[in-house]
Amino acid sequence: MLEDVSALNQMVTALVPSLSRSLAEQFNVFHVMHHGTHEKQLSNVFAWLLDADGTHELGDAFQRLFVERVNRHLADANQLPVGGYRITQEVDTSSHEDVSGDIADIVLTNERASVVVENYEWSDGHGHGYDRYLAHGAAGGRQSVVVLLCVRHVSHLLTDGWEKSVVVTYAELLESLQTHIAHDRAWQRAHTRQGFFISELVQHYTEGPGVVSGEDQIQFIKAMCDTGESARYGHRPLEAAAQGFADLVALHAKQQFDEGHKTLGEVKRALRHYAEHTLTSQLDISRPTGQETVVKTPFSGQWQWCVALICPDPHRNLHLEFGPTAVVENGLVAEPVVDPDYTKIFVTRKAASGDGIDRILQSDIGLDEVLNGLSDGDVRLHDALLAISKPDFSQTPRVRRS
Structure with missing residues (x-):
């Protein structure tokens, strides 16, 4: 049974690129x-x-x-x-x-x-x-x-x-x-x-969607062959085979989507806990002002995958962002991250105008690391936040830790 689920995972994941273009x-x-x-x-x-x-x-x-x-x-x-x-x-x-x-x-x-x-x-x-x-x-x-x-x-x-x-x-x-x-x-x-x-x-x-291009059709067929689903093209009647395949993909895609949403929520909870119990202390030691950095998660909708760090004056507020929110922010900021890896945590700085952000940086921290628990001695997010706060901040060249 686990092998069947794994095969379905691979099939749905492989089909997503070709489907996403035809479903644009x-x-x-x-x-x-x-x-x-x-x-x-x-x-x-x-x-x-x-x-x-x-x-x-x-x-x-x-x-x-x-x-x-x-x-x-x-x-x-x-x-x-x-x-x-x-x-x-x-x-x-x-x-x-x-x-x-x-x-x-x-x-x-x-x-x-x-x-x-x-x-x-x-x-x-x-x-x-x-x-x-x-x-x-x-x-x-x-x-x-x-x-x-x-x-x-x-x-x-x-x-x-x-x-x-x-x-x-x-x-x-x-x-x-x-x-x-x-x-x-x-x-x-x-x-x-x-x-x-x-x-x-x-x-x-x-x-449904518009006509699928020939290139997308070929990529779809390739994905069906690569994932062991090509035998369905020999099933009859064809309409029943197509509907059965569509139902299977839809149900499994829904399950993957639901599980993905659950995982995003778990990352957010773990990231907030780390920020409250470790990261804020690291920041307050690095730039003492007599006031403490406060952690909040006030956003919803496409902005909800974010942990906000409310920093004392004169520092601007910072954010830990990931997944869908990182995608949105990287599309809005003047200098986006080139070739972003959305398995990572991103750090951003609030704009001086108070409207949106003016800087974004991809950290070396993976979502899996957050879920597994970051150690108290891990300073990678701390360093990324300090870097993005500096007046001479530049994204390039950016060195990633291995």
């Missing part, structure tokens, strides 16, 4: 607005499309397309009426008998039937109660169907009753909408703004 961000309104990064945002969009009176001016077309898609998974005797549904969001599915509470993302209701929708990236109930959703939909004697609306259908994630749900993916649903709109020229002419929005939605969730 192109203009899309959803990218610009960072919309769709949370299920509630997408639930709002789908609820708008499902509403027959919505400003999309499509009437009940999308509602019908959605229910027709659900009906494909139901027996003939259990077919749902395709229209006439009222749309509600964030619906509390608790009952008098069960008051534990559970919120369904979207519910479609008419006189005969209810469709209770859980919207999530993966086909995973992620803690919601399938039976509770089903019972809520059946209130008033209605026919009840529970639907998982998702980006990716991964069968083995369907557990705890969710294997009985109907799974509908964004791609199949939005492709149906795209086809419908393509045949309605009058709507296209009269609703250019809605058409643009929907085309961006379709592109974002179905078409």
